[in-house]
Structure formats: C-alpha cells, structure tokens
Amino acid sequence: MVFVDSHPSYTGTILRVRGPLELKCRLDSTEVSQIQKVISGTFETLRSQVKSESCVLTVCDSPVVIWPNKGVKATPDEITPDTLCEEIHQWIQTDEQESFGKKSGKKKSKKGSAVSVINLRLMMEVSRPGPLPAPILSKTVQKSHFLSTTLPMDCVVETSCNSTIKDACERLVEALAHQLCEMEKVTLQHMKGTSLLVPEPFHFLLPEPAGLVTVVYPAGVPDSQLETQRKELHQQFELPDDRPYFRRANAYHFPNEPYRDGYLRNPHLVLTHPTLDDGKVYLVQGIYSYHHYMQDRMDDNGWGCAYRSLQTICSWFQQQGYVERPVPTHREIQQALVDVGDKQPSFVGSRQWIGSIEVQAVLNQLLGVTSKIMFVSQGSELASKGRELANHFLTEGTPVMIGGGVLAHTILGVAWSETTGQIRYLILDPHYTGAEDLQVITDKGWCGWKGPDFWDQTAYYNLCLPQRPKMT
Known part of the structure; x- marks a missing residue:
C-alpha cells in the first residue's frame, strides 16, 4: 500500500518513472481462490519483467535511453553507470533548443521551483537481435474469462548530488517491483467477481523524516470509503489523526507540472x-x-x-x-x-x-x-x-x-x-x-x-x- 523513499531531503533530484504495464490473464475457473492465484501469478510475471533485461527507461524530452538491468547500459555512449544523476539534465531538451540530439545545457528553473525533477518513461523491449524463430500456432477450444487492464505505474526516488545512475536505477527497479506488490494487494482486496478496479498510485509529501511516500488506492472508490486505510497509514507514520494527509487532494504536486485550472498556487x-x-x-x-x-x-x-x-x-x-x-x-x-x-x-x-x-x-x-x-x-x-x-x-x-x-x-x-x-x-x-x-x-x-x-x-x-x- 505504501512505499517510502529513503532519501527525503529534496535538495537533489527527483527521478520519476511512469508508464503503462498491461495486466492480462485468462481465468479458466470461477472459484475465488483460483482467480486470485492466476492474478497473483500475472503480477509475479510483471515483476519479473521490470527486473529483466527487456526493461527500458527513457528520459523524457531527451535522447537518453537506459537499460537498468543490463549493467546500466545507456545511450548516448558518454553516459556510464558512474555518471551522476544530475548530469542527465544537460541532455534534456528545453523549449529554447532548436536541435534535439545534442546537449542542451541544464534547464533553467522558474522562479520558486526548488525541486528538480527528471521524468522517465517505462518501456519494454518486445524484440531481440538476431534471427527470429519460426512461429508456432496452436488452437485450444475452451471456455474461459479473459481479464485485461492497464496498470498506471508511477514511481519516484530522490537522489543526492553524488548519486550515480547505477544507484538510481537499482532503486527505481526496486520501487517498480514494490509498487506492483502493492497494486496486487489492492487489486485482490477490491475485486468483485471477475471485475477489477484499477490500482492507482498517489505520492504524498509527509513531514520529516518520512518525506515522499507512495500509496496505492483503487480507482473509483471515494475517499469516504478509505478511512480505515488512511487511519492505518496515520498510525504507521505516527501522524496526528485530526487532519488529513492521505486524501487524494493531498497528493504531492510536482513542480514541473502546471495546474490544469490555471490558478497560481502559493x-x-x-x-x-x-x-x-x-x-x-x-x-x-x-x-x-x-x-x-x-x-x-x-x-x-x-x-x-x-x-x-x-x-x-x-x-x-x-x-x-x-x-x-x-x-x-x-x-x-x-x-x-x-x-x-x-x-x-x-x-x-x-x-x-x-x-x-x-x-x-x-x-x-x-x-x-x-x-x-x-x-x-x-x-x-x-x-x-x-x-x-x-x-x-x-x-x-x-x-x-x-x-x-x-x-x-x-x-x-x-x-x-x-x-x-x-x-x-x-x-x-x-x-x-x-x-x-x-x-x-x-x-x-x-x-x-x-x-x-x-x-x-x-x-x-x-x-x-x-x-x-x-x-x-
């Protein structure tokens, strides 16, 4: 349900990785225990994928591509596992740049923006180099129920000024795997028959020493029905129980994202x-x-x-x-x-x-x-x-x-x-x-x-x- 980033100082750079993962599974039985077993097995497969060599992280608005589980292989070649995370900024394309494929110089932060954020996209390689094997077709006649939904992965880690890409990638992969565990819990807890509620991650910036934490809520379930879960979180983080910290409206707003309503905040x-x-x-x-x-x-x-x-x-x-x-x-x-x-x-x-x-x-x-x-x-x-x-x-x-x-x-x-x-x-x-x-x-x-x-x-x-x- 909750993931705590272990470096909440927020004087460095926040790495935020987002991307869809497809949850697809075939249910051959209507028994609750069997359905849960199949769904859990599918989540385990997804966790294996984010830990596999096919997992790819691309830095948004840049030519940077990182394979976190291939010894932190990256392109362009100047980027190595020992490259500092904050150096990635120089590859990120700003509005002022005319060309996309060359270093751009670090982004100038707007007045009042104290937190630096690097956005990454989670992707999966679907092909391998070399000759392709001959396709094999099989046909099975069987009644079954097919479940399919898209999981909106959204993980954050905060890095210090001396954090390397290798360190950050290890933590990002760990965060992705952990978030899948939390999504599995929420999915199974709120399943009704063969209907799934999409698990949605929200980030909350708590008082020190907790810092930035991520909580997974089921989509479509209002805050009024999640009071028990919130009270458990208040106890877990030793927060007072007389004011909200974990309602959706309390979610952390990243400084590089505009508010949709157009009003200035704070x-x-x-x-x-x-x-x-x-x-x-x-x-x-x-x-x-x-x-x-x-x-x-x-x-x-x-x-x-x-x-x-x-x-x-x-x-x-x-x-x-x-x-x-x-x-x-x-x-x-x-x-x-x-x-x-x-x-x-x-x-x-x-x-x-x-x-x-x-x-x-x-x-x-x-x-x-x-x-x-x-x-x-x-x-x-x-x-x-x-x-x-x-x-x-x-x-x-x-x-x-x-x-x-x-x-x-x-x-x-x-x-x-x-x-x-x-x-x-x-x-x-x-x-x-x-x-x-x-x-x-x-x-x-x-x-x-x-x-x-x-x-x-x-x-x-x-x-x-x-x-x-x-x-x-």
Whole structure:
C-alpha cells in the first residue's frame, strides 16, 4: 500500500518513472481462490519483467535511453553507470533548443521551483537481435474469462548530488517491483467477481523524516470509503489523526507540472521573509490558489474582493482534502447567503459587497467550516494582534480574511517579535486584475510583506479566522 523513499531531503533530484504495464490473464475457473492465484501469478510475471533485461527507461524530452538491468547500459555512449544523476539534465531538451540530439545545457528553473525533477518513461523491449524463430500456432477450444487492464505505474526516488545512475536505477527497479506488490494487494482486496478496479498510485509529501511516500488506492472508490486505510497509514507514520494527509487532494504536486485550472498556487513561497529583532515567522500551512479580480471571465473589479478572498480560503480547504466540492462561484456564494437567511433573494446576481461576517456564514453553509471573528475598532490596533495571529497560523494554519470599509485582503502569515512587538503581515491582495504572472505579482507587491501602516489606522476591521475540522 505504501512505499517510502529513503532519501527525503529534496535538495537533489527527483527521478520519476511512469508508464503503462498491461495486466492480462485468462481465468479458466470461477472459484475465488483460483482467480486470485492466476492474478497473483500475472503480477509475479510483471515483476519479473521490470527486473529483466527487456526493461527500458527513457528520459523524457531527451535522447537518453537506459537499460537498468543490463549493467546500466545507456545511450548516448558518454553516459556510464558512474555518471551522476544530475548530469542527465544537460541532455534534456528545453523549449529554447532548436536541435534535439545534442546537449542542451541544464534547464533553467522558474522562479520558486526548488525541486528538480527528471521524468522517465517505462518501456519494454518486445524484440531481440538476431534471427527470429519460426512461429508456432496452436488452437485450444475452451471456455474461459479473459481479464485485461492497464496498470498506471508511477514511481519516484530522490537522489543526492553524488548519486550515480547505477544507484538510481537499482532503486527505481526496486520501487517498480514494490509498487506492483502493492497494486496486487489492492487489486485482490477490491475485486468483485471477475471485475477489477484499477490500482492507482498517489505520492504524498509527509513531514520529516518520512518525506515522499507512495500509496496505492483503487480507482473509483471515494475517499469516504478509505478511512480505515488512511487511519492505518496515520498510525504507521505516527501522524496526528485530526487532519488529513492521505486524501487524494493531498497528493504531492510536482513542480514541473502546471495546474490544469490555471490558478497560481502559493505565490508567497518565492518571497524573502522580513528580518525582525528576535522575531519569528508564522505562515499558512499547506496549499491554496490565488483568486483575484477578473478571473473566471467574471468582471468583479471594484466589488468582488471579499468574494475572491473567500475563494482563496475555500481552495485551501479543498486542496488540504477537507472538502471535495469545487471553489464556489460568486453566484453560489450569494445563494448560500440567501439560503441561510442573511440576504434577500434579489442579492443573487447583484454586485453587492460582502464582509467577514458573510464569509464566516458561507464557510459554514457550504463547507461545514466554523470560524472565529476578531474585531478591531481601528487599524492601529492590528499591530497589537501579533500573538493572536501567530497562534492562529501555528495551530490552524488557514488563510485569514480581513475586511474593513470597502476593502478585503487575505492574510497568509505574520512575522512577529514577542519581545519588541514588531510585526509584518504577509498579504495576498485580491484586487489584482492582471494575468497569472508570478514575477509581476510578487515584484509589484500583490503578494508581499506589509508593515502596520498598510492598514487604515482609523478604520475598523473584522478578521475571519477559519478553523480546521478534526478529521483524517
């Protein structure tokens, strides 16, 4: 069910190998024990294949081909078993390259990408050099049931700066064989008659020392029916049982893969923390999407900032695995306020502002999430709220919506000194109207650290502090 990569430091390179393996077997009996025996034998054959000389790993977007079980034979010839894994980067084709077959120089990582990933493709040789034997045909007349499915293999190992290709290949082959064992367990456990549920691997980045682990789940079985399995994993890795770590929404997102929805995630990660005397930084925990004006073909410029802050908060609960529902639209937010009796039906479709109290009500109505409200009679008092905000990010770790007057913002963290009282706020500004350009957003301060003077010193503010549900 789970495979732990034994090198979770993530300062080197992650090797990720993916590819389909065909699971095909003929069932001549309907007895459960016989079916299981045949399926187990087929999985054993697949494990033998990934350990055989026919197993081939190709580095994506490059001319590099590796035979991991042939003494780590590779092409081009310059690549040897003792070549360092990180040197493979120079063969990977970048968008800027005009020719495919020559060294390209290492990829330049985008701002904020701290992890280097090399993608490999799992393949199997189907032919051998030399003369082919004469074909032999045989015919058998027999009633049988034929099972066929594609196994989506997906294994990762992390390498250090001095790891060789030989070391990495040994670990990759071991990981592939182990994943087949876990897929076999899941397949047999969730079989119904002769119907198979495809086993799907998911990667999860856990707190140290566990690091990156891989769990196999049966496709089509919702998270709500896998609670027992998740609780066992929590016990195995000594994780608290009051927050999710192994829901599908918690799966690790590889930095070289774009998000399909187009929203930026965690733009604050590229920022440098402010330096305060005897100060500490307290940040949002986990992943959120940046929602701001003019997204989703919705012109809410001038009135939708609190809606966007609420969407950012909802995205956090979705991507931490607490809820499965999509981030609500403006109209769904308005309808929720009508449903709870806070607004009249005419509110739906309007351009009316909402504030922290409405955000609290929507979170409870749509997500079942409770929130605390912090009232500040004037902006100058926010500078004295360092302890409360630090404690929130330390214990709950959720984004905070702050509304005052006609403006709403999202607070993602604070830098606070208990001894001097100095404070800085990490602000995500929903008033941004441009494209999803991380460089512009961070350079222009749409996501950035702000001082106490950022707030209107005489205006009142209400802060909505969402609370984590207790669940696995």
